[in-house]
Amino acid sequence: MAEKPRVATASLCGCFGCHMSLLDIDERILQLVDLVIFDRTPLTDIKTLGDCDLGLIEGGVANAENVEVLREFRRRCKSLVAVGACAVNGGIPAMRNQFSLAECLHESYRDGIGVHNPGIPNDPEIPLLLDQVHPIHEVVAIDYFLPGCPPSADAIWTFLTRFLEGRPIAFPYTQIHFD
Amino acid sequence: MNKTFTLDGREIHFETGQTIMDAALAAGVYIPHLCHNPEFAPHGSCRVCVVDIGGRQVSACTAAASEGLQVDSSSEAIQATRRAILQMLFVEGNHVCPACEKSGACQLQAVAYYTGMLAPHFTHFFPRRPVDASHPDVVIDFNRCILCELCVRASRDHDGKRVFAISGRGLESHLVIDSPSGLLGDSSFAAGDKAAHVCPTGAILPKGRGYETPIGERLYDREPINIIGDVRAHEEEVV
Numbered sequence A: 001m002a003e004k005p006r007v008a009t010a011s012l013c014g015c016f017g018c019h020m021s022l023l024d025i026d027e028r029i030l031q032l033v034d035l036v037i038f039d040r041t042p043l044t045d046i047k048t049l050g051d052c053d054l055g056l057i058e059g060g061v062a063n064a065e066n067v068e069v070l071r072e073f074r075r076r077c078k079s080l081v082a083v084g085a086c087a088v089n090g091g092i093p094a095m096r097n098q099f100s101l102a103e104c105l106h107e108s109y110r111d112g113i114g115v116h117n118p119g120i121p122n123d124p125e126i127p128l129l130l131d132q133v134h135p136i137h138e139v140v141a142i143d144y145f146l147p148g149c150p151p152s153a154d155a156i157w158t159f160l161t162r163f164l165e166g167r168p169i170a171f172p173y174t175q176i177h178f179d
Numbered sequence B: 001m002n003k004t005f006t007l008d009g010r011e012i013h014f015e016t017g018q019t020i021m022d023a024a025l026a027a028g029v030y031i032p033h034l035c036h037n038p039e040f041a042p043h044g045s046c047r048v049c050v051v052d053i054g055g056r057q058v059s060a061c062t063a064a065a066s067e068g069l070q071v072d073s074s075s076e077a078i079q080a081t082r083r084a085i086l087q088m089l090f091v092e093g094n095h096v097c098p099a100c101e102k103s104g105a106c107q108l109q110a111v112a113y114y115t116g117m118l119a120p121h122f123t124h125f126f127p128r129r130p131v132d133a134s135h136p137d138v139v140i141d142f143n144r145c146i147l148c149e150l151c152v153r154a155s156r157d158h159d160g161k162r163v164f165a166i167s168g169r170g171l172e173s174h175l176v177i178d179s180p181s182g183l184l185g186d187s188s189f190a191a192g193d194k195a196a197h198v199c200p201t202g203a204i205l206p207k208g209r210g211y212e213t214p215i216g217e218r219l220y221d222r223e224p225i226n227i228i229g230d231v232r233a234h235e236e237e238v239v
């Protein structure tokens, strides 16, 4: 028997809601672990990425580390999926694009209500922020899009089962929503 | 005499002076549209109603119906063109549906679902546009305006007020408000105006009523717009 498909996931500038929605497939997760091998993902806590058949990306691109992780996923994964509103169009984090990065940092760390010890964090370990938050298709090529904030467990399940069975990706009307 | 044209293989009757959209609506056949509202003169600006007639793409809301036309409104090629038009509308503004009170009952979103648009495809402009909350009863969020001019037409042709207009050209086009400060609160606009009830997006919203309908029960949550119809048709229910 051919080896099972390898699946990796990552959360970039998201809230982990899409990963929670993936876990919301409930007991179907037992079917899923029979069907695939999980590579790097917050679910396994594996930190290094191997060659994979499928990569699921939650969240948009907001800092230098997001860019690096996303590019590595693109190199390693045969198919890459934008999962959720933030990956698809930047989502809520991209609302900061209405302001300059300096305005955002000043509001958060210097001038905002309730700020103590004002000062913008500058530890070299903190990834540098990009001037704007971008959807992931603006940084690398994306094969599939799964909208929703988050996409429902059923929508994720529809995608996974159809993908793994090699069937065309299509969803019932009620599984596609932008919110 | 009975005159007909063919829409996706179906005979549609029409009367002289009707557009393809008029005749299709009268026959109960859905052609996607955003800037069209039968209560107002056709505008032909959003292009979402594009149909193919013998290899030519025209907007159904402005093209006159005529005898024997063969109109394609449902092929994958036409739907793909509509998707691309919608994707451009999405990236030109800032449409953060998870943070929009109109979500689930928004015509722009519903037409996107209907055409199978899953993502905006193009590079986002992320324009910087204001929100005008100066009016006591109505808020206007320019981030969501698609320049359909329905509010312009409703205010001018129905309310007799001319509160709204489009200013600028091309990418600089934007909605302006006729008041000394440019703010809605300083204009003659009132919550009872027709113009307050025609926006196909979440750009013009009543205040104090956000997120009233639970997710799952909103206008387009269960069935698509070709079955449900326009937001307009349901306005009276919610007012």
Ligand code: SF4
Binding pocket: A178, B094, B095, B096, B097, B100, B101, B102, B103, B104, B106, B107, B108, B109, B144, B201, B202, B203
């Ligand atoms: S106006 Fe419609 S498409 Fe735009 S953010 Fe609101 S719900 Fe989404």
Ligand code: SF4
Binding pocket: B144, B145, B146, B147, B148, B149, B150, B151, B152, B175, B198, B199, B200, B201, B203, B204
């Ligand atoms: S505010 Fe609404 S009705 Fe007015 S032009 Fe913009 S989208 Fe159309």
Ligand code: FES
Binding pocket: B032, B033, B034, B035, B036, B043, B044, B045, B046, B047, B048, B049, B050, B059, B060, B061, B062
């Ligand atoms: S509905 Fe025909 S161009 Fe907008």
